[in-house]
Amino acid sequence: MRVAAPELRAEGLEAGYYAGQSVLRGVDLRAAPGRLTVILGPNGAGKSTALRVLAGLLPPAAGRVLVDGRDVTRVPAHRRAELGIAFLPQGRSVFGALTVHQNLELGGWTLRRRRPELELALEAAYQRYPKLRPLRDRPAGSLSGGQQRLVEVARMMIADPRLILIDEPSAGLAPNLTREVYDELARLRAEGRTVLLVDQNVRAAVEIADYVFTLESGRNQLEGSRERFEPELEALIRAWLRV
Amino acid sequence: MRSGLEPAGAPGRLWLDLIRLRRRVWIPIGALLLVGLVALGLSSDDLALLDSLGVIFMYVVLTQAWNVLGGYGGYMNFGMAAFFGVGAYTTAVIGHDWSVSPVLATAAAGLASGLFALVVGIPTLRLRGAYFAIATLIVTFAVELVALNAPFTQGSLGIYLKVLPLSPLQTEQLFYFVFLGLMLAATAIVFLIERSHFGWALVAVREDENAAEVLGVRTTRVKILALVLGAVMAGIVGGIYSYRVLYIEPAGTFTIDTSLNVVLMAVLGGAGFWQGPLIGAPVIMAVGDVLRVAVANEVNRLIFGVVLVAVALFAPNGVMGFLRGVRGRRFTI
Amino acid sequence: MLSLLLQAVVDGILLGLIYTIMALGLSLILGVLGVINVAHSVFIMLGSFFALGLLTFLHLDPAVAFVLSTPVFFLAGAAVYRLLIQRVQRAPATIGILVLFGLMVVVETAGILLWTTDTRVITVGYSNLRLSAGPVTVNGARLVAAGLSLLATAGAYGFLKRTLTGRAVLAMADNRDAASVLGMDVGRLSMLIFGLGIAAAGAGGVAIGMTFPFAPQDHIQWLAWAFLIVIVGGLGRVESTLLGGLVIGLVQTLAGALLPFSWVFLLMYVLLLVLLIVRGQGLAGAQRREL
Numbered sequence: 001m002r003v004a005a006p007e008l009r010a011e012g013l014e015a016g017y018y019a020g021q022s023v024l025r026g027v028d029l030r031a032a033p034g035r036l037t038v039i040l041g042p043n044g045a046g047k048s049t050a051l052r053v054l055a056g057l058l059p060p061a062a063g064r065v066l067v068d069g070r071d072v073t074r075v076p077a078h079r080r081a082e083l084g085i086a087f088l089p090q091g092r093s094v095f096g097a098l099t100v101h102q103n104l105e106l107g108g109w110t111l112r113r114r115r116p117e118l119e120l121a122l123e124a125a126y127q128r129y130p131k132l133r134p135l136r137d138r139p140a141g142s143l144s145g146g147q148q149r150l151v152e153v154a155r156m157m158i159a160d161p162r163l164i165l166i167d168e169p170s171a172g173l174a175p176n177l178t179r180e181v182y183d184e185l186a187r188l189r190a191e192g193r194t195v196l197l198v199d200q201n202v203r204a205a206v207e208i209a210d211y212v213f214t215l216e217s218g219r220n221q222l223e224g225s226r227e228r229f230e231p232e233l234e235a236l237i238r239a240w241l242r243v
Numbered sequence: 244m245r246s247g248l249e250p251a252g253a254p255g256r257l258w259l260d261l262i263r264l265r266r267r268v269w270i271p272i273g274a275l276l277l278v279g280l281v282a283l284g285l286s287s288d289d290l291a292l293l294d295s296l297g298v299i300f301m302y303v304v305l306t307q308a309w310n311v312l313g314g315y316g317g318y319m320n321f322g323m324a325a326f327f328g329v330g331a332y333t334t335a336v337i338g339h340d341w342s343v344s345p346v347l348a349t350a351a352a353g354l355a356s357g358l359f360a361l362v363v364g365i366p367t368l369r370l371r372g373a374y375f376a377i378a379t380l381i382v383t384f385a386v387e388l389v390a391l392n393a394p395f396t397q398g399s400l401g402i403y404l405k406v407l408p409l410s411p412l413q414t415e416q417l418f419y420f421v422f423l424g425l426m427l428a429a430t431a432i433v434f435l436i437e438r439s440h441f442g443w444a445l446v447a448v449r450e451d452e453n454a455a456e457v458l459g460v461r462t463t464r465v466k467i468l469a470l471v472l473g474a475v476m477a478g479i480v481g482g483i484y485s486y487r488v489l490y491i492e493p494a495g496t497f498t499i500d501t502s503l504n505v506v507l508m509a510v511l512g513g514a515g516f517w518q519g520p521l522i523g524a525p526v527i528m529a530v531g532d533v534l535r536v537a538v539a540n541e542v543n544r545l546i547f548g549v550v551l552v553a554v555a556l557f558a559p560n561g562v563m564g565f566l567r568g569v570r571g572r573r574f575t576i
Numbered sequence: 577m578l579s580l581l582l583q584a585v586v587d588g589i590l591l592g593l594i595y596t597i598m599a600l601g602l603s604l605i606l607g608v609l610g611v612i613n614v615a616h617s618v619f620i621m622l623g624s625f626f627a628l629g630l631l632t633f634l635h636l637d638p639a640v641a642f643v644l645s646t647p648v649f650f651l652a653g654a655a656v657y658r659l660l661i662q663r664v665q666r667a668p669a670t671i672g673i674l675v676l677f678g679l680m681v682v683v684e685t686a687g688i689l690l691w692t693t694d695t696r697v698i699t700v701g702y703s704n705l706r707l708s709a710g711p712v713t714v715n716g717a718r719l720v721a722a723g724l725s726l727l728a729t730a731g732a733y734g735f736l737k738r739t740l741t742g743r744a745v746l747a748m749a750d751n752r753d754a755a756s757v758l759g760m761d762v763g764r765l766s767m768l769i770f771g772l773g774i775a776a777a778g779a780g781g782v783a784i785g786m787t788f789p790f791a792p793q794d795h796i797q798w799l800a801w802a803f804l805i806v807i808v809g810g811l812g813r814v815e816s817t818l819l820g821g822l823v824i825g826l827v828q829t830l831a832g833a834l835l836p837f838s839w840v841f842l843l844m845y846v847l848l849l850v851l852l853i854v855r856g857q858g859l860a861g862a863q864r865r866e867l
Contacts, residue, residue, distance in 0.1 A: 056757070057753055057756065077753070077757050078756050078757070080757065081758055086757065089754060093753070094751075095743075097749070097750055098750075102743055105740070105743075106740075106743060106747050106755070109744065109758050109760050110758075110759040152754075159759070319670055366850075369853075372670060372673065373673050374612065376612075377614055380677075380796055380799060381799060381845075384797065384800065385800070385845050392838055449670075499681065499684075503681055506677070510674065541689050544685045545681075545685040545686060548681035549682055551677070551678035552660070552675050552678035552679060552682070555675045556660075556664070556675060559670075
């Protein structure tokens with residue numbers, strides 16, 4: 001039974017890692033329900049930091065995070081999974097010491113008391129990502145970069161999240177795998193989930209986006225629908241490279 | 244500890260403002276105190292008082308020695324007793340019958356402790372702080388074992404030193420002024436270090452060792468130098484201590500009390516500030532003196548342990564940190 | 577000569593098993609949480625006295641104490657985590673180190689106040705029993721202690737590898753954030769593994785108490801040994817600690833067969849120094865999260 005996709009809003013986020021040094025200085029964001037929203041910006045703009053705040057990994061110094069109007073700012077990261085929120089961090093995040101199957105199983109941590117449901121979800125994962133089946137009992141740390149990314153995505157999907165936050169999905173992947181990743185992201189959106197994407201791969205991200213935000217130096221710069229952005233892409237990228 | 248970032252602003256009461264006026268107020272006050280201490284040393288015949296003050300001066304030196312690597316560098320040393328003890332044993336072994344002049348023996352004590360610091364530091368300081376901390380605990384234990392078993396240390400029997408050819412008052416005065424002088428020297432050294440490139444490098448190591456390395460700081464070298472410097476200071480003081488107590492044996496010389504006291508004095512006074520030991524040592528010694536009258540030595544140690552935990556949890560920047568309004572705590576990622 | 581070596585090997589294995597459970601707590605807490613438990617060895621000391629107390633006042637065999645120590649020390653560890661460690665996890669690493677040193681001093685001194693600095697031994701019926709198989713003779717207490725240690729080590733291994741919660745702990749060690757967002761309460765899991773680590777130390781203390789004389793102020797010796805085992809074997813994994821434990825046990829008994837007694841200890845400390853120089857970089861990698 002599919003629940004309607006949630007809306008995610010961030011208002012006036014201020015956050016940083018060191019006392020007295022803010023990476024985000026008052027950022028507003030909105031991921032519309034069932035749409036794919038992209039956050040772009042040069043290095044150091046605070047995109048990853050914003051996502052970490054939204055995922056609950058970094059408490060903001062100021063501002064609010066709202067899911068369907070409900071204030072979740074102080075909800076710790078491990079409670080957000082119950083709310084149907086998933087986060088795919090930047091870089092490798094597989095549990096290298098465990099097998100692929102064990103990784104997926106932990107993806108269903110919130111389902112651990114409903115074992116039959118978990119088993120169904122695991123089987124569904126192998127059907128959705130058939131390339132994982134032969135790798136089932138391999139230690140996740142021994143897989144290639146692309147395979148690990150697949151494990152991370154499948155693991156994330158076990159709990160059937162309605163709101164998905166993704167940081168740099170294609171970083172470090174070979175071009176053919178990049179294509180697959182963005183196809184999967186488009187599919188996620190087509191399934192009616194809310195997706196919020198941070199990306200350096202501007203072209204590929206905008207191609208599948210419904211809405212775009214840009215950040216610079218911890219503040220909002222531009223925002224608008226994809227149609228508005230596509231013609232300005234070249235100018236934007238060139239401007240950031242100069243930063 | 245001290246975050247190294249701008250102070251958030253101390254409470255703005257008049258007397259705290261006075262403290263922050265620093266040079267204008269503190270140089271005359273400091274000079275007055277010094278003159279007073281010298282006068283006291285020359286005129287007093289209260290042996291107990293001179294003794295107590297002498298011990299405080301000695302601990303200031305030890306705490307300053309700890310402060311270089313511990314306060315500025317952020318590397319906790321729980322084994323100051325070992326460096327102190329190496330110095331004490333050096334003078335005891337080579338100088339107990341005055342066949343070697345005390346000055347030479349004391350210099351040798353500093354040298355021995357410095358070399359010992361190299362042996363300990365080179366393997367352990369290439370690692371991060373917590374490993375070094377454990378290593379200092381192990382080292383103290385090991386050195387005490389060596390002192391108990393090595394042929395030249397007389398084991399648990401200990402070593403007796405020849406008494407000085409002076410009257411009791413003259414003896415007290417001698418050590419009083421020696422330790423006073425060393426206290427001034429040690430404080431001056433740390434004061435200068437704080438303003439030097441070496442001091443900057445140490446603070447960089449403390450604040451963000453990875454970034455410091457990227458910036459080109461030879462972090463391992465800096466740490467080793469800090470340890471050796473502190474060890475030499477502790478060794479000299481330890482060497483003089485032998486002549487003071489006239490009997491050296493392993494348990495009393497390498498007792499954990501020395502290490503604990505130094506850490507507590509440094510942290511309470513404010514680690515990473517040259518003024519810290521000047522505050523911490525008298526306070527802890529005074530508390531200790533009061534306690535030792537009332538309770539057993541071990542209870543004293545227990546209380547100090549609890550105090551250390553409390554200070555670390557609730558006031559890790561110590562008195563100086565509070566006065567300077569240091570607030571910032573690094574959020575760990 | 578051969579029988580001497582064989583004896584040393586058997587002794588080394590038995591000793592190595594005991595050393596494994598003794599060091600396991602330090603290894604797991606360091607590997608999973610990135611916390612270097614400076615106070616690790618005082619819990620070993622408490623474990624020894626726990627067994628002594630149960631024997632003296634309740635006439636319970638140390639083997640029973642070994643089993644009972646697990647829940648007792650687990651709770652103690654969880655309490656320490658909740659009261660102290662959790663508070664310092666967001667602070668600079670030096671504060672945590674100071675707190676643990678303070679804790680160590682407090683517990684050691686309390687031990688001295690309660691039990692004096694006298695050396696104790698645990699003596700039971702089978703303490704002086706000697707079992708022979710061919711040229712090899714084995715002390716009864718050491719055999720029992722080694723057997724219990726092996727069981728406990730296997731138990732820890734089974735928990736971590738074969739239960740979902742155990743695997744969640746391993747996952748958290750690999751990537752704390754990823755585990756967190758998947759719904760794992762890393763605070764709770766951290767408390768769990770810290771409690772387990774202290775439980776291992778306590779059990780290790782019982783085993784050590786059955787094998788060696790002990791006193792409150794001598795615990796640092798075991799900190800050194802545990803440290804050595806962690807450097808040799810690697811940390812965070814039960815298997816690595818077992819390897820390290822066996823190696824150190826064998827080194828000690830083989831050295832003991834060939835060198836005068838007091839030299840063995842010196843050798844071990846020199847070995848520690850050398851290994852720190854050689855394997856230092858491997859340790860540095862473990863401190864992803866400094867406390």
